[in-house]
Amino acid sequence: MSFMTKPKVAHPSLPRNELGLTRRDYEGGMSTLCAGCGHDSITAALIEAVWSLSLRPQDIVKLSGIGCSSKTTAYFASGAHGFNGVHGRMPSIATGAIAANRDLHYVGISGDGDSLSIGFGQFAHAIRRNINMLYVCENNGVYGLTKGQFSASADIGTKAKKGEVNQQPPIDPALAALSLGCTFIARSFSGDKEQLVPLLQAALSHPGFAMVDVLSPCVTFNDHEGSTKSYQFVRDHYDELVHTDFVPLRSEIKVDYAPGEALPVTLHDGSHVVLRKLDPSYDPTDRGKAFEYIRTKQAQGEYLTGLIYIDEQSPDFHEVQGSVATPMNRLPYEKLSPGNAGLQKILQRYR
Amino acid sequence: MEPTDVRNPDYYHRVVDCQWACPAHTDVPEYIRLIAMGRFTEAYLVNRDSNVFPGILGRVCDRPCEPACRRGRVEAEPVAICRLKRVAADHRDAVEHLLPQAPPEKNGKRIACIGAGPASLTVANDLMPLGYQVTIFEKWGQAGGLMRTNIPSFRLPAGVLDDEIRYIIDMGVDLKLGTPVNSLDALLKSGEFDAVFIGSGAPKGKDLKIPGRDGTDRIHIGIDWLESVAFDHIKTIGARVLIIGVGNTAMDCCRSSLRMGANSVKVMARKPRGFFKASEWELDDAEEENVEIVVNHAPKAFVTQGGKLTGMLFEEMEYDLVEGRITGERVKGEVVISCDDVILAIGQENAFPWIERDLRIEFDKWNVPKVDPVTHQSTLPQVFFGGDAAFGPKNIIWAVEHGHQAAISIHQYCQGLPVAERPPPMVTLSSRKMGIHEWSYKNDYNPVERRLMPHVSLKERFKKLNIEVELGFTPEQAEAEVQRCLNCDVQTVFDAKLCIECDACIDICPVDCLTMTPNGTEEELRPRLKAPATNKNQPLYVSAALNMTGRVMVKDEDLCVHCGLCAERCPTAAWDMQKSTINIPHASDGKNPWSKPQRKTA
Numbered sequence: 001m002s003f004m005t006k007p008k009v010a011h012p013s014l015p016r017n018e019l020g021l022t023r024r025d026y027e028g029g030m031s032t033l034c035a036g037c038g039h040d041s042i043t044a045a046l047i048e049a050v051w052s053l054s055l056r057p058q059d060i061v062k063l064s065g066i067g068c069s070s071k072t073t074a075y076f077a078s079g080a081h082g083f084n085g086v087h088g089r090m091p092s093i094a095t096g097a098i099a100a101n102r103d104l105h106y107v108g109i110s111g112d113g114d115s116l117s118i119g120f121g122q123f124a125h126a127i128r129r130n131i132n133m134l135y136v137c138e139n140n141g142v143y144g145l146t147k148g149q150f151s152a153s154a155d156i157g158t159k160a161k162k163g164e165v166n167q168q169p170p171i172d173p174a175l176a177a178l179s180l181g182c183t184f185i186a187r188s189f190s191g192d193k194e195q196l197v198p199l200l201q202a203a204l205s206h207p208g209f210a211m212v213d214v215l216s217p218c219v220t221f222n223d224h225e226g227s228t229k230s231y232q233f234v235r236d237h238y239d240e241l242v243h244t245d246f247v248p249l250r251s252e253i254k255v256d257y258a259p260g261e262a263l264p265v266t267l268h269d270g271s272h273v274v275l276r277k278l279d280p281s282y283d284p285t286d287r288g289k290a291f292e293y294i295r296t297k298q299a300q301g302e303y304l305t306g307l308i309y310i311d312e313q314s315p316d317f318h319e320v321q322g323s324v325a326t327p328m329n330r331l332p333y334e335k336l337s338p339g340n341a342g343l344q345k346i347l348q349r350y351r
Numbered sequence: 352m353e354p355t356d357v358r359n360p361d362y363y364h365r366v367v368d369c370q371w372a373c374p375a376h377t378d379v380p381e382y383i384r385l386i387a388m389g390r391f392t393e394a395y396l397v398n399r400d401s402n403v404f405p406g407i408l409g410r411v412c413d414r415p416c417e418p419a420c421r422r423g424r425v426e427a428e429p430v431a432i433c434r435l436k437r438v439a440a441d442h443r444d445a446v447e448h449l450l451p452q453a454p455p456e457k458n459g460k461r462i463a464c465i466g467a468g469p470a471s472l473t474v475a476n477d478l479m480p481l482g483y484q485v486t487i488f489e490k491w492g493q494a495g496g497l498m499r500t501n502i503p504s505f506r507l508p509a510g511v512l513d514d515e516i517r518y519i520i521d522m523g524v525d526l527k528l529g530t531p532v533n534s535l536d537a538l539l540k541s542g543e544f545d546a547v548f549i550g551s552g553a554p555k556g557k558d559l560k561i562p563g564r565d566g567t568d569r570i571h572i573g574i575d576w577l578e579s580v581a582f583d584h585i586k587t588i589g590a591r592v593l594i595i596g597v598g599n600t601a602m603d604c605c606r607s608s609l610r611m612g613a614n615s616v617k618v619m620a621r622k623p624r625g626f627f628k629a630s631e632w633e634l635d636d637a638e639e640e641n642v643e644i645v646v647n648h649a650p651k652a653f654v655t656q657g658g659k660l661t662g663m664l665f666e667e668m669e670y671d672l673v674e675g676r677i678t679g680e681r682v683k684g685e686v687v688i689s690c691d692d693v694i695l696a697i698g699q700e701n702a703f704p705w706i707e708r709d710l711r712i713e714f715d716k717w718n719v720p721k722v723d724p725v726t727h728q729s730t731l732p733q734v735f736f737g738g739d740a741a742f743g744p745k746n747i748i749w750a751v752e753h754g755h756q757a758a759i760s761i762h763q764y765c766q767g768l769p770v771a772e773r774p775p776p777m778v779t780l781s782s783r784k785m786g787i788h789e790w791s792y793k794n795d796y797n798p799v800e801r802r803l804m805p806h807v808s809l810k811e812r813f814k815k816l817n818i819e820v821e822l823g824f825t826p827e828q829a830e831a832e833v834q835r836c837l838n839c840d841v842q843t844v845f846d847a848k849l850c851i852e853c854d855a856c857i858d859i860c861p862v863d864c865l866t867m868t869p870n871g872t873e874e875e876l877r878p879r880l881k882a883p884a885t886n887k888n889q890p891l892y893v894s895a896a897l898n899m900t901g902r903v904m905v906k907d908e909d910l911c912v913h914c915g916l917c918a919e920r921c922p923t924a925a926w927d928m929q930k931s932t933i934n935i936p937h938a939s940d941g942k943n944p945w946s947k948p949q950r951k952t953a
Contacts, residue, residue: 003788007796007914009425011862011882024861036853036922044858191852219853219922231851235899 005030018054026051028078033068036223038190038216039138043075045193046107046136049200050077053248061097061106065090065119068145068218069111069138088119091126091135095317098131101327102318105204106133112153113143116171120152123173127180130208131317134200137173137211138190140218141229148221159226172298173213174308178291183316184210185290185309186244189234190217192305198246199307202273205246208316215303228301239297242284242306247272265310275307284310352873352893354903357844360778363931365890366908367840369432372419374752375401376935379416379432380840384792386439387833392446394439399450401935403473403519403751404498406511409437410821411502413599413630413746421837424886425862425910428801430835431824438829440511446518451480451939453522458482458945460765463544465532468496469747470550470738472519473754477938478761479522482945486544487524490531491582494520496552497739498747500578501600503607504817536707539733546733546761550754553739555702559595559695563653569660570653573600573696580607580816587612589691593663594618595650598628601696605642608694610816617688618644619663622677623670636820640809645688654687662689701740710734719743726770727757735760758938766944774936780929783841784918790928792841794915796861797834838913842931845904847895849925852902856917856926857881862910865917870896870903880907 006027014022026047031040050060057079064070066087073082081104085093094108115123115137126135141154150158153173154166177185184206188196196214203210215234217223223230228237247264248271263275263284275284283289290309297304317323328336338346355362365371369379378397385394398405402412412433420429460483464471467489475485493499494516498507520526532538538547556572564570569589573596579585588611594601597620605616618637620627623646627634638644648665655661664687671679701719706712713721713730720729722736729736737753739745760770783790805822812818824832857865863882870876873891877884884891889909896903918926 003919004795004914004916006859006916007861007912008798009796009861009912011864011910012425013882013885014863034922035920036851036855038853040858040920041854044854191854193854217853219851223851223922231853232899235852 017051019056021051021054023047023051026057026077028075031071031075033071034220036219037068038140038214038218039069039072040075041190041193042136042138042196042214042216043072045190045196045200046072047076048193048197049204050105050107052197053201053204055105055204059104061104063090063094063097063106063108065110065114067111067114067143068140069109069216070114072109072138073107088114088117088122090114091119091122091131094133095126095129095131098133098317099321099323101329102132102323102325103327106131107204108133108135110135110137112137112139112141112151112173116152116173116176120171124176124180127177127182127209127211129317130181130183130314130320132207133209134203135209135211136200137213138216139173139213139229140216140222141227142218142222144218144221148218155228158228159224161221161224172294173211174304175291175294175298177211178287178294178309181314182211182309183208183311183314185213186211186307187213187215187303187305189215189238189303189305191231191235195240195243195305198244198273201246201248202244202267202307205267205269205271206310207267207269207312208314234303237301238303238305240278240306241282241293241304241308243276243278244307245274245276247274265312267312273307273310275310278306284308287311352870352876352891352903354847354895355890355892357892360776360933362890363778363780363840363842364776364933366842367931367933368419368421369416369430370840370933372415373402374415374749375403375755376933377401377416378840378933380836380838381932382439383430383432383435383833383836384838386435386829387793391439391442392444392449395443395446396449398436398439400937402748403476403754404469404515404747405436406440406515407498407507408748409433409435409440410511411498411507412436412748415748421839421910421912422835425837425912426800431801431804431832434802434804434824435829435832438824441823447521450518451476451522453479454482454943456482457484458943460484460545460945461486461543462546462548462761463488463538464548464550466490466496466549466551466738466740467494467516467526467528468550468552468738469498469750470740470754470757471496471548472516473751474548474550474737474758474761475522475524476519477755477758479519479524480939481762481941481943483765485524487526488530488532489526489528492529494526494528496550500581501574501603503577503580503603503610505606505610505812505820506603508817508819531705533705534707535705535712535734536710539710545765546735548735548737548757548761549740550736550738550750551701551703551740553699553701553744555700556695557698557700559650559697561650561652563655566658567653567655567660569691570693570695573604573694574699576694577603577607580611585611589613591615591690592617592692592694593688593690594694594696596696596698597634597644598696598698599630599633600699602629602633602637604694604696605637606640607816608692609640609642610813613692616642617690618642619648619650619665619688620644620646621649621668623647623672625675626677639806648686648688649682651685653693660691660693662687663693699744701743703740725756725773726760727753728760728764728770732764755937759936762938762941774941776936777934779932779934780842780844781932783928783930788919790841790915792838792928792930793834794838794841794913794928796837796912796914799831799834801835802828802832839911840931841913841915841928843906843911843913843915843917844927844929845892845894845906846925846927847897847904849923850894850897850904851923851925852897852899853922855920855922859916859920861914861916862912864907864909864911866905867897867900867902868905869901876905880905882907882910884909
């Protein structure tokens with residue numbers, strides 16, 4: 001963290017997006033996380049992603065729970081809506097908000113504690129309902145705010161700062177999401193924005209629950225030798241499986257790929273992602289194989305990164321529920337409230 | 352690219368744009384911080400160390416530092432460096448006891464300086480503390496050279512000039528006023544001096560030989576006319592005055608004319624604006640006084656009637672401009688502009704009628720002496736040149752720097768050492784880290800805009816010739832202006848070994864000047880940085896290969912605001928904010944090799 005705020009002065013040649021805004025216009029408050037925290041890099045990647053998609057800040061909803069990760073929402077898009085919920089309960093708030101207004105872009109920020117321990121049930125049900133949101137899991141393997149105890153994503157054999165060795169098997173959010181039917185699963189690393197930014201752009205354009213697990217080293221409690229989530233370890237063991245190039249709406253796919261090497265996928269809003277497979281045998285649209293592949297790599301101690309699985313066909317929450325297309329705050333009162341007669345009619349059904 | 356060699360003193364010096372641009376390399380950020388702390392006397396002394404005349408230069412310097420100032424690239428206007436120098440000078444306490452002193456015991460070497468202008472005075476300033484005996488010969492009755500004769504007193508009050516000259520003369524300089532040197536041969540033959548420094552300026556104003564030039568006494572050479580004004584030899588001028596030329600001398604001529612009784616003054620320019628030689632601020636000051644600047648008029652003839660000047664004939668010009676360059680010109684017509692006096696301010700040159708041509712001092716085909724650009728030595732080893740006398744008209748701050756360099760040469764020469772062997776510049780770095788997020792400099796960017804210099808009202812200022820127009824900054828203005836300095840001398844120092852490539856510095860940098868990227872050639876790196884480095888005049892810093900990925904850290908120095916956030920956000924202190932002190936050697940820093948060894952006392 002720093003005591004002074006980031007000066008407003010900017011590079012005069014800073015590019016502007018379709019709304020005429022610069023990246024700096026999507027910044028938020030000054031981070032109070034530790035200097036060098038991976039979460040701050042994810043914030044920068046989020047800023048880059050929402051800026052490049054030309055989202056209006058007032059059309060973005062930032063949601064989070066509790067933890068170092070959950071502070072992230074304060075550090076970008078200060079003009080956006082925000083809700084900081086109870087520990088692990090962000091998915092409920094998100095589900096409610098999404099049900100009420102489908103016109104906004106929902107960005108949920110969680111961590112390994114918030115998602116995989118206290119909020120694991122909430123996480124699972126949000127996936128199950130396929131609510132339309134970007135869900136970022138800032139994964140550092142420790143409880144940073146409470147001084148670095150192992151979290152549910154800590155690997156067997158990883159060492160804590162004071163030397164204890166973790167014996168419990170980890171919950172892998174990507175594997176969990178795969179088994180729960182998640183329609184967009186990606187993994188990346190806070191130290192690799194070239195990979196992370198297009199993934200976030202694609203996830204924001206995906207119609208359904210897009211889970212992006214981001215390995216985000218904790219500089220204070222989990223960046224030492226023996227840790228499997230330090231900057232050094234992740235750099236040594238991360239294995240990019242499918243490289244994603246995001247092609248925004250109304251742009252042509254210009255890059256040439258050898259046949260069989262690339263797989264263009266059209267997203268719901270008309271934009272594209274081009275998946276460049278670094279292992280030709282891999283199929284990011286085959287859930288079963290993806291599961292197996294991650295398990296194999298996990299056994300080898302490798303972090304598989306990139307867009308692991310994508311399914312653009314499954315219906316999202318709105319489609320399944322037949323929810324109203326107009327945001328509820330724009331529905332006339334008569335439509336929102338059934339009135340006494342209407343209520344009686346409903347109650348009659350239960351008598 | 353190869354990793355940047357930051358041990359080369361020039362690297363960090365270049366980052367301090369103002370200091371690099373200043374011919375005398377004044378430590379600008381240091382004195383601005385001292386002003387911010389209210390330590391005016393120390394700020395004055397930091398200035399004096401390099402530019403010798405802070406009070407004078409704080410008013411009339413050509414300020415090459417300001418166009419170079421990084422603040423001017425980050426936003427529109429540079430820091431008012433020159434005006435802040437004046438703040439230091441105006442508010443200083445007595446400094447006499449803090450200035451260098453000449454030792455009572457002399458070293459036996461005698462130096463003659465010809466002309467008591469800024470170059471000679473600087474030579475004396477640097478050599479007196481080493482025990483030299485310096486004699487200055489001055490043709491006029493007062494010291495100061497061009498600063499006295501050509502700069503009007505409404506811009507530079509005599510008192511300011513007197514004080515700063517006195518500091519030097521009071522070291523025991525033998526100042527011979529009203530003593531022109533009429534023969535260098537005689538001076539050399541007298542055997543009185545071990546070395547001679549010629550700082551006699553460029554005293555010959557250019558004439559305009561066009562029809563009608565002769566037969567009237569109302570056509571004046573600019574610098575001669577200013578000299579006559581300065582010494583009270585003339586007290587009036589006609590009501591309508593034309594100034595020919597648009598350099599800084601022209602600006603002084605037009606504004607002086609207004610104070611000598613003229614009520615309509617036109618500055619006649621041959622070319623369009625943008626081709627003027629005068630500094631922008633001097634043009635502004637003249638126009639504020641309702642001087643009319645007439646462009647595209649080329650002088651053709653003086654118009655006289657019965658020996659009386661009545662006007663001037665001009666050709667009206669038209670120019671073809673392509674990207675700011677003149678590609679063609681033609682005459683559109685002719686016009687007579689009536690006037691009572693004409694002042695010619697079209698340039699000046701050096702002239703040495705008093706240097707015999709058989710002294711082994713070689714002159715080139717333009718009759719200018721051949722002078723080594725580094726050592727200032729002429730082809731006659733004991734004769735050195737500096738100021739306008741050396742390489743033609745420049746400005747005061749260049750004259751000061753010439754004086755410093757010539758003093759080093761003279762000191763080497765008098766010790767029998769090669770003059771080309773010069774003490775190298777040095778750089779020292781010291782961390783400004785105080786605590787976890789605390790620095791011993793104010794690192795926050797202050798968005799305040801440049802302060803405007805308050806002036807004496809137009810009603811008041813013409814009442815007397817010597818009413819100083821600029822009032823100096825008010826305390827509130829100075830307080831705001833000092834905060835505009837970006838502390839470019841507090842350097843971002845990077846240690847590649849410590850970097851864990853977490854991106855924190857890159858994410859926080861407000862001006863996107865940092866990038867971690869695979870190495871490449873400079874041409875290839877510049878366009879692919881986070882913000883493309885388009886200003887080729889500004890260097891790129893390139894680190895050694897980083898531990899984890901072998902990429903390099905690249906910093907584009909161009910727009911760094913030295914806020915220190917990269918260092919605040921760095922978890923491993925791979926970035927640190929360190930103050931660079933550029934040690935520019937002067938002769939006076941050297942030892943007096945002739946002094947007797949000090950006897951140690953118990």
